[in-house]
Structures are given as C-alpha cells and as structure tokens.
Amino acid sequence: MRETDFVSGFARGLKVIEAFEETRQRLSIAEAAKLTGLDRATVRRSLLTLAELGYADYDGKFFALTPKILRLGHAYLSATPLPVLIQPHLDQLSEKAGQSASASVLDGTEIVYIARASQRRVMSINLTPGSRLPAFCASMGRVLLAALTETEARSILARTDLKPNTPNTKTDVEELVSEFRRVREQGYAVIDQELEIGLCSIAVPVENDRGQTVAAINIGAPVAHAPAADMPVRYLPLLKETQKALRLVLR
Amino acid sequence: MRETDFVSGFARGLKVIEAFEETRQRLSIAEAAKLTGLDRATVRRSLLTLAELGYADYDGKFFALTPKILRLGHAYLSATPLPVLIQPHLDQLSEKAGQSASASVLDGTEIVYIARASQRRVMSINLTPGSRLPAFCASMGRVLLAALTETEARSILARTDLKPNTPNTKTDVEELVSEFRRVREQGYAVIDQELEIGLCSIAVPVENDRGQTVAAINIGAPVAHAPAADMPVRYLPLLKETQKALRLVLR
DNA sequence: ATCATTCTGTGCGATATACGAACAAATGTC
DNA sequence: GACATTTGTTCGTATATCGCACAGAATGAT
Numbered sequence: 001m002r003e004t005d006f007v008s009g010f011a012r013g014l015k016v017i018e019a020f021e022e023t024r025q026r027l028s029i030a031e032a033a034k035l036t037g038l039d040r041a042t043v044r045r046s047l048l049t050l051a052e053l054g055y056a057d058y059d060g061k062f063f064a065l066t067p068k069i070l071r072l073g074h075a076y077l078s079a080t081p082l083p084v085l086i087q088p089h090l091d092q093l094s095e096k097a098g099q100s101a102s103a104s105v106l107d108g109t110e111i112v113y114i115a116r117a118s119q120r121r122v123m124s125i126n127l128t129p130g131s132r133l134p135a136f137c138a139s140m141g142r143v144l145l146a147a148l149t150e151t152e153a154r155s156i157l158a159r160t161d162l163k164p165n166t167p168n169t170k171t172d173v174e175e176l177v178s179e180f181r182r183v184r185e186q187g188y189a190v191i192d193q194e195l196e197i198g199l200c201s202i203a204v205p206v207e208n209d210r211g212q213t214v215a216a217i218n219i220g221a222p223v224a225h226a227p228a229a230d231m232p233v234r235y236l237p238l239l240k241e242t243q244k245a246l247r248l249v250l251r
Numbered sequence: 252m253r254e255t256d257f258v259s260g261f262a263r264g265l266k267v268i269e270a271f272e273e274t275r276q277r278l279s280i281a282e283a284a285k286l287t288g289l290d291r292a293t294v295r296r297s298l299l300t301l302a303e304l305g306y307a308d309y310d311g312k313f314f315a316l317t318p319k320i321l322r323l324g325h326a327y328l329s330a331t332p333l334p335v336l337i338q339p340h341l342d343q344l345s346e347k348a349g350q351s352a353s354a355s356v357l358d359g360t361e362i363v364y365i366a367r368a369s370q371r372r373v374m375s376i377n378l379t380p381g382s383r384l385p386a387f388c389a390s391m392g393r394v395l396l397a398a399l400t401e402t403e404a405r406s407i408l409a410r411t412d413l414k415p416n417t418p419n420t421k422t423d424v425e426e427l428v429s430e431f432r433r434v435r436e437q438g439y440a441v442i443d444q445e446l447e448i449g450l451c452s453i454a455v456p457v458e459n460d461r462g463q464t465v466a467a468i469n470i471g472a473p474v475a476h477a478p479a480a481d482m483p484v485r486y487l488p489l490l491k492e493t494q495k496a497l498r499l500v501l502r
Numbered sequence: 503a504t505c506a507t508t509c510t511g512t513g514c515g516a517t518a519t520a521c522g523a524a525c526a527a528a529t530g531t532c
Numbered sequence: 533g534a535c536a537t538t539t540g541t542t543c544g545t546a547t548a549t550c551g552c553a554c555a556g557a558a559t560g561a562t
Contacts, residue, residue, distance in 0.1 A: 004296075004518080004519075004542095005295070005296055005299045005300075005541095006296070006299065006300050006303055007260045007263075007264060007296050007297055007300045007518095007519075007520095008260075008518075008519090008549090008550085009258045009259075009260035009261050009518090009519080009548095009549065009550085010260050010261050010263070010264035010297060010300050011300055011303075011304055012258075012261070012550095013258060013261035013264065013265075014264075014304065014306070014323065017323050017326055018322055018323065018326055019326075020326040020327065020330040021322065021325060021326040021329055021330060023330055025330065025332075028509080028510090029509075029510065029511095030508075030509055030510080038551095039550070039551050039552080040509085040510080040511095040551095041510095041511085041512085041550075041551065041552080042549085042550060042551070044256070044510075044511080045255075045256050045257070045258050045549080045550090046258055046261055048256045048257065049256075049257050049258045049259075049261050049262055052257060052262075053262055053265065055265070061510095064330075064331065065326060065327040065330060065331065066327075066358070067327065067356050067358050067363040067365060068358050068359075068363075069323060069324060069326065069327045070324040070327060070328075070363055070365075070380065070381035071269055071272065071324075071381070071383075072265065072268050072269065072320060072323040072324055073320060073321040073322075073323055073324025073325065073381055074272060074324065074379075074381035074382065074383070075268055075269055075270075075271040075272040075316060075320065076271065076316040076317075076318065076320045076321060077321070077379060077381065078272055079271040079272060079274055079276070079315075079316060080315065080316065081276075084377070087377045088377075105318050107317070107318050107319050108319075112318040112319075112321055114318060114321075115379075116379075117369070118368070118369065119370075126335070126338045126339075128328060128366075128367075128379065128380050129321065129379050129380065129381075130321035130322070130324055130325035130328065130380075130381075131325065132322075132325070255512095255548075255549075256511095258548090258549070259519095259520085259548075259549090260518095260519065260520080260548085260549080263520090279539075279540090280539075280540065280541095281538070281539050281540080284539095290520075290521060290522075291539080291540075291541090292520075292521070292522085292540095292541080292542090293519090293520060293521075295540075295541080296519080296520085312540095503562105504561100504562090505560100505561085505562085506559100506560085506561080506562100507558100507559080507560075507561095508557105508558080508559070508560090509556100509557080509558070509559085510555100510556085510557075510558090511554105511555090511556085511557095512553100512554085512555085512556105513552105513553090513554090513555105514551105514552090514553095515550105515551100515552095516549105516550085516551090516552105517548105517549080517550075517551100518547105518548085518549070518550080519546105519547080519548070519549075520545100520546090520547075520548080521544105521545090521546085521547090522543105522544100522545105523542105523543090523544100524541105524542085524543085525540105525541080525542075525543095526539100526540080526541075526542095527538105527539080527540070527541090528537100528538080528539070528540085529536100529537080529538070529539080530535105530536085530537075530538085531534100531535085531536075531537090532533105532534090532535085532536100
C-alpha cells in the first residue's frame with residue numbers, strides 16, 4: 001500500500017472512538033487528546049465530526065457516544081456469516097445444556113464475543129457481542145491459541161499482560177504452552193475459576209469444512225453447579241455435537 | 252461549528268463501514284462506492300485504511316470487516332451508564348418473567364437495543380445490542396414515540412417507511428398517533444404480532460429521577476404462551492417494579 | 503482576590519487528501 | 533476470440549486537514 005492510500009484523518013477518528021472504552025463516562029477534548037496521544041485540535045475536529053453526524057452528543061463541554069455508534073459494530077455482526085450462522089446452534093446448545101453458551105474469535109491477545117445465548121447470568125461481568133477477555137485465561141482463548149503454531153501462540157503470550165484474575169490463573173508461559181499442547185490433543189479446554197472465582201467453563205474449536213479453526217464455542221457454569229472435573233463428561237458431548245453441525249455449515 | 256471543524260475523511264470512512272450493514276457478504280471497492288455514493292478512489296482509500304488498521308480483511312478483491320470493528324460499538328456499551336445500569340435489572344426481570352427482556356433507545360425512526368436478557372429465542376430474527384427495529388411497530392418504539400410531543404412523533408412517522416411486517420401491523424398515521432396518546436395515558440404499550448406473527452410484547456418507559464423518558468424496557472413472549480390480552484396482567488407488575496427500581500438508579 | 507494551571511478555540515503555514523479523469527486490468531457478452 | 537463494460541489503480545492539482553503557537557476562558561489552589 002502506498003503512503004497516499006491511507007486516510008489518516010479516518011484512522012485518527014477511529015482512535016478517538018476507541019478512547020471512550022477507557023472511560024466510564026464522558027470525555028472532554030483534552031482527556032480524549034491524552035488518551036489517544038493526538039493533538040487537541042485534531043481530537044476536537046474528530047469529536048465535532050462525530051457530533052455533527054449524530055454519533056456523539058456534545059453539551060459544549062463533554063462528548064458522549066450515542067447509540068448510533070452501535071451501527072458500526074452491527075455492520076459486522078449482520079454482515080459476517082460466522083455470527084449469523086453460529087447463533088441458532090448456540091441457542092440450541094444453551095437450551096440443552098441449561099447453561100450459557102458463547103462463541104468468540106481471536107483479536108490480538110484477546111477473545112471477542114461474537115454471539116451468546118445466556119440462560120442466566122453467572123458472571124459478575126456483563127458479556128455481550130463485542131465484549132473482550134484476555135485469551136490466555138479463558139477457555140475459548142485456550143482453544144484458539146492452541147490452534148495456532150507454537151511460535152504464534154508464544155508471540156501472542158509475549159504481548160499479553162499475564163496478570164492473574166484469581167489465585168487459580170495460570171500465568172507461567174511454559175505451563176500455558178504445554179497446556180495448549182494438551183488442549184490441541186484432547187480437542188477441548190477446561191478453565192477452573194481462572195477468570196472469576198466460582199466460574200468454570202469448557203470450550204471446543206469451531207472448524208470449517210477444511211478443518212481450519214475459525215472460532216470457539218464454550219459453556220460456562222457456576223462451580224457449585226458443575227465443578228471443572230465434571231464439565232467434560234457433562235457438556236463435551238453437546239459441544240462436540242454442535243461442533244460437528246457447524247463444520248457442515250461453515251464454508 | 253465552522254466548516255473546517257469537520258473531518259470529511261472521517262465521515263466518509265464511517266459511511267463506508269455502515270455500507271457493510273446493507274450486505275450479507277464482502278464488499279468490493281466498486282460495490283462500496285455504489286452503496287455510499289462516494290468516489291471509487293475515495294472508498295478505496297478508506298477501505299485500505301481499515302485493512303491497514305486491522306478493522307477489515309482484504310484478499311486483493313473483496314473487503315470484509317473483522318471483529319475488531321466491534322470495539323467501536325463496545326466503546327459505547329461499556330462507557331455509557333445506561334446499558335451498564337439497566338442490564339442487571341433486565342436479568343432479574345427476565346428471570347422472574349421467564350421470558351426475554353430487552354432495553355432500547357430511539358435513534359431516528361428506529362429503536363436500538365442497548366441490553367437484552369434472553370430466556371429462549373422466540374423471534375426468527377437475532378437481536379443483540381445494536382440491533383434495530385422500526386419504532387412504529389415495536390412495543391418499545393411505541394413507548395418511546397409516545398414520550399415525545401405529538402409534533403415530534405409525527406415528524407418521525409413522516410420519515411418512516413411504514414411498511415407492514417405482518418397483516419396486524421398498524422400503518423395509518425392517525426391510528427398510530429392516537430395509539431401513542433393511549434400509551435402515554437396508560438403508561439405501557441402492547442404489540443400483538445405487528446412485527447412477527449406469533450410474537451407479542453409489552454413495554455414501559457424507563458424514566459430518570461426527573462421523570463424524563465431515557466429508554467424503554469419490554470418483555471416479549473410467543474402468542475401461544477401469552478396472548479396480547481393477557482400480557483398486561485401477567486407482566487405489567489414486573490415491568491412496573493423494574494421501572495421503579497431504575498428510576499431510583501438513573502441520574 | 504490573585505496567581506498558576508489547564509482547557510478550549512482559532513489562525514496559519516506546511517502537508518496530506520479528494521476529486522475527476524485517464525489508464526490498465528479484469529470480467530462479461532455475443 | 534473480439535468487443536463492450538465494469539472495476540481497480542494512478543496522477544495532477546485544487547482543496548482540506550494537521551500540528552503548532554497563541555489568546556482568552558475556566559478552574560483550582562493558596
């Protein structure tokens with residue numbers, strides 16, 4: 001790509017939108033400039049553009065995103081075959097298992113939820129399509145990382161902030177890499193309260209008809225209801241069934 | 252705002268992202284140019300910028316959005332108090348009612364889902380935060396339109412494509428306006444299969460502590476399970492309870 | 503109240519981008 | 533296979549944007 005094929009004003013604007021993720025509230029021009037590292041004048045122009053287009057509200061002092069901004073993410077969810085195809089299978093899976101089922105893909109060091117069927121809320125955090133979790137300590141993340149070559153997986157781990165979420169969180173790179181190997185061999189990953197105390201989950205890869213891993217699906221359950229050791233026997237058959245059905249549908 | 256406070260390259264880029272919503276698939280440069288009405292050269296630069304930043308994939312022929320684009324919508328969902336505050340109440344509501352509960356706000360002629368707690372999927376369409384429905388024929392839409400002045404509501408109806416989704420869909424402007432009046436008086440709206448055959452829903456406004464309507468919440472159920480006439484007596488108390496709890500939390 | 507600090511808005515020169523047209527490559531049609 | 537059409541890419545130039553520097557307003561501390 002040539003230098004002139006890049007619209008930096010667009011790239012800067014997207015950076016400004018993402019800056020809102022950092023905060024729980026509204027942003028002033030100066031705050032947005034600090035978060036993005038862009039010039040205040042530039043950020044101001046981007047924010048005023050967002051406001052003009054209805055993607056942001058401006059009260060003369062602070063900017064806040066409006067729900068119109070959801071159109072952007074929704075452009076992906078409705079246009080991409082993956083979320084659309086997976087959702088109904090996830091619904092069935094969740095119904096049969098009596099627990100929440102989710103699907104995600106890898107984006108950098110994180111997994112991104114692309115679909116979810118929740119039976120009841122078991123986690124303290126609210127997961128919706130677009131939500132992100134660190135890949136290294138999530139069951140779907142383990143499955144997705146295990147699908148990469150060891151070199152690629154190590155490269156992602158190197159870029160990851162391996163901070164423990166609970167006392168159970170595995171943070172040792174070698175331990176994680178050998179865990180990936182085990183996951184690859186057995187075809188599933190189980191997480192025992194590494195993300196949140198009281199929560200276990202089990203994930204399998206979603207493969208297309210050529211055997212490429214394109215996503216991961218999981219079932220999460222409270223440890224009181226299904227301890228980690230019980231998860232494979234309870235939920236693996238259902239997950240495998242869904243995995244098989246998806247392989248026939250994808251591509 | 253001055254002319255120069257508008258970054259047109261940014262605005263054009265956002266338009267290009269939204270163009271993906273129209274399609275179920277990938278977009279070529281020429282297709283995106285047609286959908287957006289922009290020059291091919293301009294669209295090409297925007298798309299290459301998206302690809303360069305990882306928001307899109309490019310195989311040399313077609314562009315497709317990547318899950319990274321979900322960061323943009325998620326910036327709203329995680330930064331805005333409304334979705335974050337409503338979600339737990341919605342979970343409880345859905346649990347108690349044994350049916351799906353959702354929250355939405357108005358964006359132009361459409362309602363936008365900002366949170367959802369689904370018990371089981373009853374609609375053929377897949378609703379997630381960011382999903383849109385025409386306001387005039389959705390229960391939450393009726394409630395949100397009823398909260399406006401009649402002039403504003405009429406202005407939105409005038410901009411709406413009032414095409415019927417089912418034989419039940421009300422499309423007459425006068426009938427709708429008087430329906431808004433009834434909704435305003437009784438404090439809730441019921442929809443009897445106007446959006447999809449077999450589906451009924453009931454909605455109430457979510458008000459902040461100053462009595463301003465800031466969103467709407469609803470419960471949807473299959474008509475076989477709860478006919479429209481039964482919805483108020485079954486679900487209105489639960490909705491009112493949630494409405495009351497939210498009024499204390501908002502602002 | 504005063505001063506220091508931070509913030510927003512603006513003007514300007516340097517630089518980057520958009521547009522339309524022209525060209526090249528691919529695709530479709532007969 | 534030749535022709536017509538559509539699509540992707542490049543180019544020159546008019547125009548718009550960027551980052552900086554500065555002024556005035558707002559905020560906070562003493």
